Amino acid sequence: MAPITGPSHLVNSLASPAHLETSASQLDGVPKDLEDSIRFETSRLLQATGILLRLPQEIIAQSIVVLSRFWSGADGMSLLECDAVDAAAAALYLTAKPSATPLSPRSLLTVLEYTSTVSPHYSQASTGASEPQWSLSEGSYETARDRLYATEAQLLRTLGFQTHVALPHALCINYLQTLQVFKAPSSDGSALAKRAIKLLNTALLSPQQLFLTHQPPALATAAIYLAVREEGVNLPDVEWWEVFDVDREELGFLVVALTSVEGFAEREREVWGDRKVPLTVGEVRAEIERRTMLEEGE
Amino acid sequence: MALAAPPPAGMTDPTQRRFRGAARISEYEVMKEKLGEGTFGVVSKGVSKRSGKVFALKKILMHNEKDGFPITALREVKLLKMLSHPNILRLEEMAVERQSADDKGKNGKKRATLYMVSPYADHDLSGMLTNPDIRFQESQIKCYMQQLLEGLRYLHDSHILHRDMKAANILISNTGVLQIADFGLARHYEGPTPQPGKGNGEAVRDYTSLVVTRWYRPPELLLTLKKYTPAIDMWGVGCVFGEMFERKPILEGRTDVDQCVRIFKLVGSPNESNMPGWSSLPGCEGHKEWEQRKGDIDQRFGQHLKPEGLDLLKSLLCLDYKKRVNAIDALQHPYFKTAPLPARPEDLPRYQDSHELDARRRGQEKKMNLPPAPAGGTVGMGPDEWNPQGGPYGGNGYHNGPNYPRDRGPPRRYDDRRGPPPPDSSRQPHWRQDRDNRARMPPAANGHGLPPPPADLPRRPDMRNGPPPPPGSRGPPAGGPNVDTYIPSYAGGRGSREGSYRDPDAVPPPPSRGYRDDPYRERERERGPLPGYDRARRTRSRSPEQEDMRRARLQNRERDFYGR
Numbered sequence A: 001m002a003p004i005t006g007p008s009h010l011v012n013s014l015a016s017p018a019h020l021e022t023s024a025s026q027l028d029g030v031p032k033d034l035e036d037s038i039r040f041e042t043s044r045l046l047q048a049t050g051i052l053l054r055l056p057q058e059i060i061a062q063s064i065v066v067l068s069r070f071w072s073g074a075d076g077m078s079l080l081e082c083d084a085v086d087a088a089a090a091a092l093y094l095t096a097k098p099s100a101t102p103l104s105p106r107s108l109l110t111v112l113e114y115t116s117t118v119s120p121h122y123s124q125a126s127t128g129a130s131e132p133q134w135s136l137s138e139g140s141y142e143t144a145r146d147r148l149y150a151t152e153a154q155l156l157r158t159l160g161f162q163t164h165v166a167l168p169h170a171l172c173i174n175y176l177q178t179l180q181v182f183k184a185p186s187s188d189g190s191a192l193a194k195r196a197i198k199l200l201n202t203a204l205l206s207p208q209q210l211f212l213t214h215q216p217p218a219l220a221t222a223a224i225y226l227a228v229r230e231e232g233v234n235l236p237d238v239e240w241w242e243v244f245d246v247d248r249e250e251l252g253f254l255v256v257a258l259t260s261v262e263g264f265a266e267r268e269r270e271v272w273g274d275r276k277v278p279l280t281v282g283e284v285r286a287e288i289e290r291r292t293m294l295e296e297g298e
Numbered sequence B: 001m002a003l004a005a006p007p008p009a010g011m012t013d014p015t016q017r018r019f020r021g022a023a024r025i026s027e028y029e030v031m032k033e034k035l036g037e038g039t040f041g042v043v044s045k046g047v048s049k050r051s052g053k054v055f056a057l058k059k060i061l062m063h064n065e066k067d068g069f070p071i072t073a074l075r076e077v078k079l080l081k082m083l084s085h086p087n088i089l090r091l092e093e094m095a096v097e098r099q100s101a102d103d104k105g106k107n108g109k110k111r112a113t114l115y116m117v118s119p120y121a122d123h124d125l126s127g128m129l130t131n132p133d134i135r136f137q138e139s140q141i142k143c144y145m146q147q148l149l150e151g152l153r154y155l156h157d158s159h160i161l162h163r164d165m166k167a168a169n170i171l172i173s174n175t176g177v178l179q180i181a182d183f184g185l186a187r188h189y190e191g192p193t194p195q196p197g198k199g200n201g202e203a204v205r206d207y208t209s210l211v212v213t214r215w216y217r218p219p220e221l222l223l224t225l226k227k228y229t230p231a232i233d234m235w236g237v238g239c240v241f242g243e244m245f246e247r248k249p250i251l252e253g254r255t256d257v258d259q260c261v262r263i264f265k266l267v268g269s270p271n272e273s274n275m276p277g278w279s280s281l282p283g284c285e286g287h288k289e290w291e292q293r294k295g296d297i298d299q300r301f302g303q304h305l306k307p308e309g310l311d312l313l314k315s316l317l318c319l320d321y322k323k324r325v326n327a328i329d330a331l332q333h334p335y336f337k338t339a340p341l342p343a344r345p346e347d348l349p350r351y352q353d354s355h356e357l358d359a360r361r362r363g364q365e366k367k368m369n370l371p372p373a374p375a376g377g378t379v380g381m382g383p384d385e386w387n388p389q390g391g392p393y394g395g396n397g398y399h400n401g402p403n404y405p406r407d408r409g410p411p412r413r414y415d416d417r418r419g420p421p422p423p424d425s426s427r428q429p430h431w432r433q434d435r436d437n438r439a440r441m442p443p444a445a446n447g448h449g450l451p452p453p454p455a456d457l458p459r460r461p462d463m464r465n466g467p468p469p470p471p472g473s474r475g476p477p478a479g480g481p482n483v484d485t486y487i488p489s490y491a492g493g494r495g496s497r498e499g500s501y502r503d504p505d506a507v508p509p510p511p512s513r514g515y516r517d518d519p520y521r522e523r524e525r526e527r528g529p530l531p532g533y534d535r536a537r538r539t540r541s542r543s544p545e546q547e548d549m550r551r552a553r554l555q556n557r558e559r560d561f562y563g564r
Helices: A017-021 A032-052 A057-071 A084-096 A105-118 A122-127 A138-159 A169-178 A189-203 A216-231 A240-244 A248-272 A281-297 B071-082 B125-129 B138-157 B231-246 B256-267 B297-302 B307-316 B327-331 B352-362 B412-417 B430-440 B515-527 B533-540 B544-556
Strands: B022-024 B028-037 B042-048 B054-060 B093-097 B113-119 B170-172 B178-180
Touching: A032 A057, A032 A084, A032 A105, A032 A122, A032 A248, A032 A281, A057 A084, A057 A138, A057 A169, A057 A189, A084 A105, A084 A138, A105 A122, A105 A138, A138 B093, A138 B113, A169 A189, A169 A216, A189 A216, A189 A248, A216 A240, A216 A248, B028 B054, B071 B113, B125 B170, B125 B231, B138 B170, B138 B178, B138 B231, B138 B327, B231 B307, B231 B327, B256 B297, B297 B307, B307 B327
Parallel strands: B022 B093
Antiparallel strands: B028 B042, B042 B054, B054 B113, B093 B113, B170 B178
């Protein structure tokens, strides 16, 4: 892509290779796969919580990106320093705060308490298949709220106050319009658009941190490319993605990354089963210890 | 597995920081010189250890926060991070005071102290205009106006409404560069940006009309238009333009209604031809009828301005916000192309030296720290589920947490602060305001942020009632604790300063007094017997950061609202 010179609403601060290389959690001794699991699980938690809070997907997506920035790089935050669930709460709270749909700490923490108990079977709870037991007493609310504010400050500090997140979703629709998929009589443009948006939301869960490595135009283009293939829509038989400043190589990488999320999610389900992914410092420590003991036992 | 420690704090290479923007406060040498104080805390001068440059460090204290990190600061930081223009004050970075490893604590009560780091500016326009020793040439005014419009053109083109245009928010450096500061009320604008020759466009949605400091508030906001456009900032530019000639705010309304009256006196009362659609607006606090007037702008400014200048002023102070000139067109106005041509910033006189010497010479005599205009709007309001009765436009912003019992009315004496003007000057030395203040009034609600309704809110006292009382007579305000409740008391903000710095002849305030006194006390200190031009200088051209902080203090009380 062309270098970005001026400030813009449409671009993101990206992670440098040095920051993708390692993370504070890994330096602290958290295994990479455990870290990926926790990131994946917190993203799902945020998505479920956001839906229950009736937040726009925009806010939910931004909070997931903010959260993944928080954990990234050696000077990011470590999973052994900050509870993952607290960080997720703070990310959502902070993202919603200046938006048109701010959250009160109480509604956020109450819903989060609920989703945490439902975890990892979010969809079951929504269909009423499981009846979770949960409550948030006044005392624990107050403690949680104080922790929320503290984590929020920590989050801001770690991000260097860079809370702006540009999303590819609107851009994606824009590109589809440019490609005239909504006008062509034969193709179902809205099905295509829905598929592309779903892919973008899936990309949020990718362990490859796609939102930290690629700018929105590239993500939008890749989602369209894949959606077109999956929906069987015909697009001009030219390298149309070049119009959106995405080259073949970048597109190829993103398409592979997007398609791999499903496999990753499947593996996660197999590995964890009904077990809860550790979302607090204590649980992460216990999990590391458990693994060490298993290794020693063998 | 070997546990590697996280990298030590100081060792991260700043150029490698990923989301660059947060430094540690240890990278700055915070100087003793304070530029101001406010709710969030102190504004200090600081020197970067990395570059040796001087900065203004605005401290954001994180205690007593009802909703975590202040929404106004959050929004300001977010906007400033997106902007880059020579005429917009830059946010260099945020500096964080690192706390000990266990700062999370059990209850998380302890929070980091944050500083907003921006370049140090020598003056603000309001301070310069109240300084009798600084006289602007017309070419200089043109130069400032050009820069101001340039900055605003950029802002509007970037879809941002400033919403608090006023002289105090315009910083001027000694190299003649003007910068727009204070984005605490700014917000993203969703309508189309102004195009050449097409005015300021049409708004596509509602925003809160409770914005802009009253004296600079345009008529459409006073008449409660919610679908407003960048034209609201242009009105402020017109006010500032006029202010540069009259050397004081040109429309000093005491209430919102009074503000309307003054506006209509200047530019004529609204009718369907000069302000189409005005009669369908909700009106100003219920007032919809206005005395028919013709407007005396020609007489009032004809003496200062040639026809071109007068025409520019009128097109900025145009009642019809749809016809009001936009920044792009204003820059093309003949005013900037006729003699005397605008000066180049680098050719403008520098004031620093005269500034300091002068301050020393004048010493205790005159302090021109005119507190700025009174009421502005509340910080905008969004859906506020904590406050259902506030509704989407949240009442008057006068309710808040238990720390902020400010919904009580102003003291009864409020109205008599506008006595007859003294014969010599319409401005009072600051110290006079100060004392009168203590004796009679709640503190200046300077900055802005006082919401317009109710109309008789306390605002900056305009002390015109003769000489100050002797020092000994100064004491706690006659209103006692009543007036104090007006400003929230912030724990920790003042304790250490008490006593050691205070004016020796000041009567100690009752312990219940709020934080609000501090700016005043701060200035008393400046008047103190200690030599030191720095401190004295500060009082001459009021620090913009100080200004910021005052504003912030007011906004602080309203932070449970979200801007729209």
